[in-house]
Amino acid sequence: MRSANQLYNSPSAGPYPAQIGTLFTTTLNTDLLTKLAPLNQRTVQQDGDTYTWQALAFDRYGNAVQTKRFNSIPGQTPVQEQVTLANDDAYNQAKWVLGQVKQKVNQTLGQTVYSTTYNANGLPQRKLPRQGDSSNPELLAA
Numbered sequence: 001m002r003s004a005n006q007l008y009n010s011p012s013a014g015p016y017p018a019q020i021g022t023l024f025t026t027t028l029n030t031d032l033l034t035k036l037a038p039l040n041q042r043t044v045q046q047d048g049d050t051y052t053w054q055a056l057a058f059d060r061y062g063n064a065v066q067t068k069r070f071n072s073i074p075g076q077t078p079v080q081e082q083v084t085l086a087n088d089d090a091y092n093q094a095k096w097v098l099g100q101v102k103q104k105v106n107q108t109l110g111q112t113v114y115s116t117t118y119n120a121n122g123l124p125q126r127k128l129p130r131q132g133d134s135s136n137p138e139l140l141a142a
Contacts (some may be wrong), residue, residue: 004062009058011035016062038062043076049073061087061098066107080107097122133136 011018021034042053050072055064063085070078086092086100100122104114117125 002044004045005043006039007041008037009040009055011037012112014038014058014062015060017060026052034061038064050124059087061085063087065100077108081105081113082107086122089118092118092122096120100124 016036016038018036019034020036023030023033038055038058040055040132044051052068054068054070055066056068057064057066059065063083065083065085066081066125067083068078070076082105083101084103084105085098087098087101092098092100100116100118101114102116102118103112105111106113119125
């Protein structure tokens with residue numbers, strides 16, 4: 001049997017704006033449609049084990065930039081990760097390209113898991129291999 005539970009951050013709890021838009025009608029749920037409440041924790045219970053993903057920090061857009069994953073299985077170490085997004089790069093702001101991952105670091109092991117650079121059009125230029133991939137970095141776009 002599997003069950004899941006999600007918890008959401010308060011709209012006023014982060015560096016992100018509490019309100020992200022306005023409605024011009026009164027027949028819809030204004031709070032649901034205009035308030036930013038990002039996912040804060042997801043817990044899955046399956047076969048007697050509990051798996052948890054937790055957001056520890058958010059950016060100004062409500063993206064989780066520091067996370068922790070852990071479970072109830074004895075002997076397994078929690079994993080804490082830091083994500084750097086390209087949201088604040090000038091070329092992405094000008095084009096409203098959001099959510100592109102520049103770097104993902106496993107803080108538990110002190111290893112860069114993923115790293116990418118983007119060109120002025122927001123296209124990936126260079127990608128370092130994911131953890132465990134022994135191949136050389138490849139050029140993705142010119």
